[in-house]
Amino acid sequence: MGQFITFEGIEGSGKTTQIRMAGKYLKRHHIPFLITSEPGGTPLGRKIRKILLNRDSYGICAEAEVLLFSAARVQHVRDVISPALSEGKTVLCDRFSDSTLVYQGLGRGLDHDFIKGLNDFTSAGLKPDLTIVFDLPIEIGLRRAMERMRLAVSAAPDRFEGEDLEFHRKIREGYLLLAKQEPERFRIIDSAKDVISINREVCSYLKGIYARKT
Numbered sequence: 001m002g003q004f005i006t007f008e009g010i011e012g013s014g015k016t017t018q019i020r021m022a023g024k025y026l027k028r029h030h031i032p033f034l035i036t037s038e039p040g041g042t043p044l045g046r047k048i049r050k051i052l053l054n055r056d057s058y059g060i061c062a063e064a065e066v067l068l069f070s071a072a073r074v075q076h077v078r079d080v081i082s083p084a085l086s087e088g089k090t091v092l093c094d095r096f097s098d099s100t101l102v103y104q105g106l107g108r109g110l111d112h113d114f115i116k117g118l119n120d121f122t123s124a125g126l127k128p129d130l131t132i133v134f135d136l137p138i139e140i141g142l143r144r145a146m147e148r149m150r151l152a153v154s155a156a157p158d159r160f161e162g163e164d165l166e167f168h169r170k171i172r173e174g175y176l177l178l179a180k181q182e183p184e185r186f187r188i189i190d191s192a193k194d195v196i197s198i199n200r201e202v203c204s205y206l207k208g209i210y211a212r213k214t
């Protein structure tokens with residue numbers, strides 16, 4: 001089985017930038033890998049993603065939202081993640097079930113145990129071997145996301161980017177709490193640092209996980 005590594009964090013925390021750089025590191029070391037993301041990763045997931053992020057989908061209630069993220073995940077795990085792991089590939093995934101715990105649990109206020117059960121069901125018990133949380137003050141993350149949007153001519157804030165500061169603060173605190181509860185799985189990186197320093201830290205954690213395996 002390959003290693004399952006998830007990248008988590010608030011909006012604009014640099015996950016996408018770092019996952020690409022981590023892929024380059026694995027390539028240099030001839031480690032077969034797959035980069036994927038949630039919600040997405042499958043044709044169904046990409047359709048669900050459009051619904052979930054579309055700002056005009058105002059009417060989605062928290063209960064419907066969690067089920068849509070879960071539907072995208074179950075397809076993703078079955079069609080993409082589990083097969084790749086079975087082939088011995090390392091899977092680098094931008095967001096996974098911890099996102100549901102913090103966004104739909106703490107952010108939307110849905111019951112924690114209910115979401116845990118749902119996560120177990122959708123991921124068929126699959127748990128990341130390593131989860132890296134990219135942590136930084138929400139103001140910096142949101143500023144980065146806005147700046148990226150400004151550079152992309154037609155982009156507009158999605159449903160989550162439109163949430164207030166209190167929502168994003170809960171998300172950040174939620175990740176730090178999860179990391180405290182499972183210190184053996186989580187690593188926290190200060191994501192306010194520059195891209196190269198963060199990448200160095202990510203690579204050291206990747207090195208650690210392969211060393212643990214041998």
Ligand code: Z5A
Pocket residue numbers: 009010011012013014015016017018038039053069095096097099100101103104144145147148160161191192193194195198
């Ligand atoms: N969601 C959920 O509610 N429940 C779930 O179960 C799941 C997801 C799975 C998906 O949004 C939304 O779905 C997400 C949670 C919710 N919404 N929120 N918030 P998404 O996939 O569209 O976006 P995201 O996951 O939130 O990530 P992002 O906004 O795309 O940001 P990022 O990937 O973490 O960061 P980035 O794209 O690498 O960097 C952002 C910008 O900052 C970019 O211009 C970079 O060049 C720049 N950057 C990156 N690193 C640095 C450093 N170190 N210094 C300076 N600038 C930097």
